[in-house]
Amino acid sequence: MSTVGLVVTHRRYVPYAHAHYGGSLVDGAYTLGLFGDVATEVAIVGDGDEGLLAGYSEVRFLAPVQAGDVLEASCEVTRVGTRSRTLRCWADVVARAVPERGASAAAVLDPPLRVVEATATLVVPLAGTTERE
Numbered sequence: 066m067s068t069v070g071l072v073v074t075h076r077r078y079v080p081y082a083h084a085h086y087g088g089s090l091v092d093g094a095y096t097l098g099l100f101g102d103v104a105t106e107v108a109i110v111g112d113g114d115e116g117l118l119a120g121y122s123e124v125r126f127l128a129p130v131q132a133g134d135v136l137e138a139s140c141e142v143t144r145v146g147t148r149s150r151t152l153r154c155w156a157d158v159v160a161r162a163v164p165e166r167g168a169s170a171a172a173v174l175d176p177p178l179r180v181v182e183a184t185a186t187l188v189v190p191l192a193g194t195t196e197r198e
Contacts, residue, residue: 074139099138136158
């Protein structure tokens with residue numbers, strides 16, 4: 066069973082093919098998709114099942130995500146119920162393209178830039194069962 070304090074983190078490069086808006090901006094759903102991937106690993110590590118991300122009770126977009134960013138998405142278990150887990154999710158840009166220096170120039174951001182925060186609910190099967198009820 067998952068424990069409070071379990072943290073899982075994924076890193077992913079944001080390809081230019083995902084830019085949908087001027088300035089190489091990427092839609093907010095991109096980061097929410099990453100949270101879904103991280104939440105799946107939280108369920109696997111903590112409960113031995115992929116679980117299901119049931120929804121978000123809060124999402125805050127704090128800064129833009131751009132093509133050429135390296136995003137670090139994390140989820141922490143903050144509450145454990147019988148079948149549900151409350152997750153604190155956040156995403157940081159840890160590196161970003163710097164096109165004014167050259168077509169392939171990039172820089173590590175120190176400190177990282179927090180771009181999204183969310184609270185999510187993850188649902189897993191009852192311990193000892195193999196089917197979702």
